[in-house]
Amino acid sequence: MSTYRIVSLPGDGIGTEVITEGRRAADAAIAAVGRSIDWVEYDWSCETYRTTGRMMPEDGIDRVRDANAIYLGAVGSPGVPDHISLWGMLIPLRRELDLYANVRPVRLMPGVPSPLANRSPEEVDFVVVRENVEGEYSAIGGRMYDGTEHEAAYQQAVFTRRGCDRIMDYAFALAADRRAAGKGGKVTSATKSNGIVHTMPFWDERFEAARGRHPNAETDQFHIDILCARFVTNPDWFDVVVGSNLFGDILSDLGPAVSGSIGIAPSANIDPTGRNPSMFEPVHGSAPDIAGRGVANPIAAVWTASMMLDHLGEAEAAALIEGAMETVLAMPEGRTRDLGGRASTRSCGDAVVRAIEAA
Incomplete structure (x- = not known):
């Protein structure tokens, strides 16, 4: 064209x-x-x-x-x-x-200072893959009893097999491309299945199924709280990180901060x-x-x-x-x-x- x-x-x-x-x-x-x-x-x-x-x-x-x-x-x-x-x-x-x-x-670009001490560009080079159309950012929910002491707000997260599988397959394919380019090729899943009882165990199950479809890939997973900490203490651990709509949103702001500025993200x-x-x-x-x-x-x-x-x-x-x-x-x-x-x-x-x- x-x-x-x-x-x-x-x-x-x-x-x-x-x-x-x-x-x-x-x-x-x-x-x-x-x-x-x-x-x-x-x-x-x-x-x-x-x-x-x-x-x-x-x-x-x-x-x-x-x-x-x-x-x-x-x-x-x-x-x-x-x-x-x-x-x-x-x-x-x-x-x-x-x-x-x-x-x-x-x-981390050459010459750009990172807020993390003694980190080199080779140690901060990863991709956050965020599920972008479902998950926690659904339109399902509402409010009741507005303006009263019983006022309440409800928000329904939506995780589908199709949605989870296709974003995970995308992350595994991206990791394979990066591995071919000499950049690692590991896929890390962001979860919180120890605290969110329905959607996150389902996410973990779909990640396990994705691992079965991509048996040659290196994988790991972290709960979102410790994963945020590891972005700061061990950014060199990561290559492709896949997360739900909310978790991916959070991680993809934290990542650029680690690399010097959200202004380059x-x-x-x-x-x-x-x-x-x-x-x-x-x-x-x-x-x-x-x-x-x-x-x-x-x-x-x-x-x-x-x-x-x-x-x-x-x-x-x-x-x-x-x-x-x-x-x-x-x-x-x-x-x-x-x-x-x-x-x-x-x-x-x-x-x-x-x-x-x-x-």
Whole structure:
């Protein structure tokens, strides 16, 4: 394919700033391999909600179905409750497009200091695979007796055999790919079956069944509380970590913190069947406290763009972005303030584009 149609959703807060730099990096890299991107931008955001009462139009899902990919900046803004902003756009996109595999790589980049003492890039290099469409984040539940002393809220977690099996198979396949690339290949399951009596023992049973389908893989499992501790004390133990929607969400924020900053954390929402466009978004959120100041770290959006191009089969262009990103982060003047530097969002993005063009 010579031209890719990609839907751009800058969203809220720093999303509108970092997505610009990610797009510039993607354009430079894809041009270097003789192809191009046709960006289709939609202003679906909390500001849209304030003016229309909806985060996106009623036909929003249909508008993106024929895209090759979706590139999302961030969702969330003060004054708009999180359950409205997320359930009004992000979660419907994930669920109606069946983007069930949320993939969040964690790496300590050369030259970037980790808050963990004496850790090298070789010791922090793993991927969190999060089940993305069911689990604890279901819409089943409700509230009763509002405003009285008997007020109560109920939330129903949903774990299906199909949902557990397919996310675990995805994690095992990813581990096999990483093993072939010389990166370990172990799959770790996040559980809490000693405290959650129904869903987590079921999760453990499905993980055992997945181990049977992938007999050559090395595996282990940890309860979520000690697993969080091991991310800090022993990050070198991990390669591919698979977890439920909630546990994967928690771990994929903790992982980037271990690697220096959540400002460099990318993610992909994947439909492995290819029937629907996959969606790519930085992990860091809209960060309204720094929005508009030009200080947000664009590296998460840049790395996310690399993941997007790699998913589209453009491995060479993806590698150009990742190499440029590593080059820029290795230079103190290329880092934004969350990494101890002084670069602005734009100057960091400029440095990435120059590195791509010089490669």
